[in-house]
Amino acid sequence: MSRPGPVITLAAGAVLAVGLGVASAIAAQAPVTEAAARAPSTAETTAPPTAEATAEATAPAAGESAAPPATGQTSPAPSAQETAAPEPVRTAPRKADYGGRVKGNGGLIAISIRDGKAIGYFCDGRAEAWFKGTESGGELRLTSRGGGRVTAELDGGRARGLVAIGGGKWRFVAPTVVKPSGLYRATAMVRGARLRAGWIVLKNPNGGYTQVGAAFEGETQVPVPRLQDGRPTAPVTVGGATLQPEDVDGFIEELR
Template sequence: MSTLGPFLTLAAGAVLAVGLGVASITATPPAGNTAADTPTEAPAAGQTAAEPSSPTPSPSATSPEEIVKADYGGRVKGSGALIAVSVRNGKAVGYFCDGRSEVWFKGSGTAGELRLTGAADTGSKITAELDDGRAEGSVSIGGRKWRFVAPTVVKPSGLYRATAVVRGARLRAGWIVIRNQDGGYDQVGAAFAGEEQFGVPRLDSGRPTAPVTVAGTTVQPKDVDGFIEEMR
């Protein structure tokens, strides 16, 4: 019996063990290697790799919120005038009056600020920040500038306006009504037909939209809800 048989059997076993070890190393990835570590397949010619999508900001996150309804009124420091601003669905109208001169304004109101420009004089401005139930800012007219603080108000406080035709000229009259600390109401108003000024009577604080006579003509004052759409 040949003595080479056992040696051949051992050699064959060693070769088989080495082959199985190599196959195991090839089939099993190294420890710690994950799909994130594996290179991704390059896009085919003419294609581009898809970019991660970014969330689209909602309109409420990027656009100021419009005020649905608000009314502000107060005194203009150092001028002897009153000021009133009303906002409806983001549209704002304002009125500055000291009984001798007046300016009407129009613009916008958001949850954070008021921005208005003179209806007849675009150089006139109202700019105010809205916080804690009041408007605080400045009004600029004819190169002069005053500060004001105007808390929110409720009727009959607020802004009133009437229009008519007097001797062929369009008459406009305006009033601001503000409740005072004594429980009564302070008022200021003015009326003009062209360049001619007329006196205005006080409004009845109990019925501020009751008819009054201006320049010999009976007019019907309207609250802001009645005329804001006329001021475009």
């Protein structure tokens, strides 16, 4: 009769050894499996953001304005007319006197302005003309009874323009002047006729004065005396009568 005891014992030991090896392998793999379970999958990490998330990310913060979408176009450059500075508006002083020579004629012209109203006088020793009109925005427009006219621009202390009288037209440049340069006039009634005379006096740059004038008794021209240099309002004799010349401030209201 055989003894099974040792064989059973050996078989049981083999079974126990196998079981312990399997348990050890399972225990070694368990941490890796749990870590893999806790880690996000590749699909989860690469999934695109939702529409709501995109809107939140691109929406401007409070107080900020959204930038306009790029169109690939640039604003046109401003034109020369848009970038050019506006022309300054020419203005004349409330009170000013101008006097100068008429080119190509040899005569003189004098213009006086008071609060936008103006008078002028042209004389070349033979013909004469009184003008009246207005000044606005540096533009002067004067007319005479005989159809003559004066047009000028007032700028830089000068009147530059054109005088037209008796079918002739001449240009002139008349700087501002101060007394005793300027415009003078004298009137009186002599032998039932109105006697009148007018003068323009201009100081010369090198000293002395240039003056021109004309006098009429009624419609007849008579010799006109020269005014005193430095004292143009001193009395003078015209046509046998003594006249008292006045500067422009003494008679401008009668002609305006």
